[in-house]
Amino acid sequence: MSQVEFNQQLCDFLAVATTPFHAVSAMSSILEAAGFESLSSNASAEPLAPGKYFLTRNDSSLVAFIVAPMFRLPRACAWLAPTPTVLA
């Protein structure tokens, strides 16, 4: 993606994201198209397998995240930066 494409898509996004609800709806569509799985509820206790997920709250807030493959390694509960040394 170039800066020109980035700004063009930003303008397109601003045109449809007229309210927080529409912004979340637009971002959800983009995430789904990129292979992120929509979690209908955050209440489940099931651990999440490595993958890409998102969920919304009140139709106006959104959390999207990537669970990296090494996330569940023993003791490697690192988030963002898997650096077990700092966990020791």
Added chain:
Amino acid sequence: MVGAHTDSPCLMVKPAPEKTRQGYFQLGVEVYGGVLLNPWFDRDLSLAGRVSYSAANGSLKTTLIDFRDPIAVIPSLAIHLDREVNKKRSINPQTDILPVLCQVEAGESQDFRELLKQRIAVEYPESDVERVLDYELCFYDTQRATLVGLQQQFIASARLDNLLSCYTALQALLSADGSCSTLMICNDHEEVGSASLAGAQGPLLETVLRRLAGDQPTYAALVENSMMISADNAHGIHPNFADRHDDNHGPKLNAGPVIKINANQRYATNSESAGLVRLLAEQVDVPLQSFVVRTDMACGSTIGPITATEIGVRTLDIGAPTFAMHSIRELAGARDGWLLRQLLQQFFNHRGPLTANAG
């Protein structure tokens, strides 16, 4: 983690909004957040948001609507009727800013909920609306975002604060290589203090992190080994009002993202989080600027300090420099969102430690 907010200051329709004055049908509005009101006059306004309704079978449903067309306007008062306007204009939000939607015959009015029911039928022909119950509807400017300036160096749009950051964080997440666990959160209600079920002061982020961690020791380690970049626009130094900035802290449009610092913790940046981000920026040749508010002026804030307080995660506040924050049409540099995206992508892909002295 990167955080931003989805809401922007605007005018929202009151629950019983219908007003007919001088033969004009108008809607009563509440001011949401710190709206810069003057630019709302004489704009081609439309209306959008969420509506709850009772379906034919009596069940509760919600849907999003957006009229898209310019259906309302707030006309200025002619200067001939207010000769002092350019010297001392003040705006009473209860009486002066009711949008005009149409003219009606004497004794007639419009049923706003009936208008919404008709709009739902237009947008969703398959819907089965019995009656509209309630709504959260925002007026907005229909003028599209566009590049402006002799050399198209600027982006003019409504809601750059903070959809620019939402979009930029989203693009960075989509570009992340996935080798590290990463997260983006876009909260509602930042402009009104973040205290809500969907706001940064609510439990959304913590519940997600706790689910990812599984148990308390892992959650504690996860927070300890994480960092939040709170992305929200900054104030560029304005050529006509340059004295509103500290001499040494006047960010310029198109000169890179702005690290925001405040000793009184209105921004959550500290020397460790800022140091890391400066190193990451150097790795991808992204120039950075810094901002502190004038010492004799009050400082704004973001979801950064709120998230840091709620979660206990180290945090940095950063954002694209802009003009006209909270106007109905704000101005950003055409480079800065793009540069912020490079920086956030580098942050998402960063595999090293997030703290100093970590070996």
